[in-house]
Amino acid sequence: MVSCTEFIMAYNELFSYLDEHHGEKSVVKLWCAISDNFLQNLRELVSQKGIEGMKEYWTHTLTEEGAKYSMTAAEDSFTIEMYECPSVGILRRNRHIRRYPKYCQHCDLLYRRIIEDYGFSYEIKFLDQEMGRCRLTVRKKGD
Amino acid sequence: MPKKIKLHKDFHGAFSYGLQFLCENYGEEEMVAYLVRLARTVYRPLVDTVKLRGLPALEEHLIYVFTVEGGKFEIGYEEDVLVLRVEKCPAIHHMKERNYPIAQKYCDHCRILNQEICKAAGYSSSVKYDQDEGSCVQRFWEER
Numbered sequence A: 001m002v003s004c005t006e007f008i009m010a011y012n013e014l015f016s017y018l019d020e021h022h023g024e025k026s027v028v029k030l031w032c033a034i035s036d037n038f039l040q041n042l043r044e045l046v047s048q049k050g051i052e053g054m055k056e057y058w059t060h061t062l063t064e065e066g067a068k069y070s071m072t073a074a075e076d077s078f079t080i081e082m083y084e085c086p087s088v089g090i091l092r093r094n095r096h097i098r099r100y101p102k103y104c105q106h107c108d109l110l111y112r113r114i115i116e117d118y119g120f121s122y123e124i125k126f127l128d129q130e131m132g133r134c135r136l137t138v139r140k141k142g143d
Numbered sequence B: 001m002p003k004k005i006k007l008h009k010d011f012h013g014a015f016s017y018g019l020q021f022l023c024e025n026y027g028e029e030e031m032v033a034y035l036v037r038l039a040r041t042v043y044r045p046l047v048d049t050v051k052l053r054g055l056p057a058l059e060e061h062l063i064y065v066f067t068v069e070g071g072k073f074e075i076g077y078e079e080d081v082l083v084l085r086v087e088k089c090p091a092i093h094h095m096k097e098r099n100y101p102i103a104q105k106y107c108d109h110c111r112i113l114n115q116e117i118c119k120a121a122g123y124s125s126s127v128k129y130d131q132d133e134g135s136c137v138q139r140f141w142e143e144r
Helices: A004-022 A024-037 A040-049 A051-065 A086-093 A105-118 B010-026 B028-040 B044-053 B055-068 B090-097 B108-121
Strands: A068-073 A077-084 A120-128 A133-140 B072-078 B081-088 B123-130 B135-142
Touching: A004 A024, A004 A086, A004 B010, A004 B028, A024 A105, A024 B010, A040 A051, A040 A105, A051 A068, A051 A077, A051 A086, A051 A133, A077 A086, A105 A120, A105 A133, B010 B028, B010 B090, B028 B044, B028 B108, B044 B055, B044 B108, B055 B072, B055 B081, B055 B135, B108 B123, B108 B135
Parallel strands: none
Antiparallel strands: A068 A077, A077 A133, A120 A133, B072 B081, B081 B135, B123 B135
C-alpha cells in the first residue's frame, strides 16, 4: 500500500511519468481531472460558505499535512502565506527523488478551477519554489 | 512500535484517482508501468535495505506503514515466508468512509509494487485480496 507518508513522492512521479510519456498536456489533463472530479469537498465548501469554506478546507488539510503557514480571512478576501510547503519539504528531504520541475504549478490549476467558478479571483505567487514558499490570495470580484 | 501520527488520509483517494486516470486514459499497462517506476524510484531505499538485511527490513517497513495508518493487521513468519494479514486496510476504509470512488484495480497496486520491490531485491511476493472487504494476505519469500 502506498502510504500517505509516501503519497507526495508517488504523486510527483505520476506527473513526471505522464510528462515523459505523453507530454505536459497530459499532466495538465490530470490536474484538471483531479480538480473537477476529486475535489468535491472544496467545491461544496466554497459554493456553500465562500471564504469561510476556503478557511475550513485549508485549515483542515494544511494542519493534517503539517504545513507552516499563516492564514487571513476577511469578508471579501482570503490569504494563505505558506512558509514551508509540506509537499516541497518531502521532495527536498528525499534526495533520491527528482522533483517534477513544474510540481508547484498543480496548486495553481487545481484550486483556481474551483474558486473562480464562484465569483472570486485567485492568484498564487511562487516566492521560492525550491524552499516551498508561496502566497495564495483570493478576492471577491466586484459586482 | 511506531506511534500513530496525524496523516492527511485523503491522499489515498487522490492516489486511487491517479491509478484510475491512468487506466482510463492510457490503459492498464500504463498503470503497471507507472507502478514499476515507483518501485524503482520512490522505493529504491527500501529495495536497498531489503538487499542488505532481508525480510526483517520489509517487515519493519510494513509494521511502520500499517501502524501509522491505523490498519488492523498481523505480521509474522510461516517458516521462511513473511506473511502480512490485513484485516482492515486503512486506505480502503478511509476511501469508503469518505465515499471516494475506489479505482477498479486499486488493490492490484500492492501486488504490482510488492512484486517489483521484491524482484529488485532478490525476493518474491504474492497478494491475495478482497478489495470490497478491504482485506488481504501478502506473502514475501527469498528467491532461491
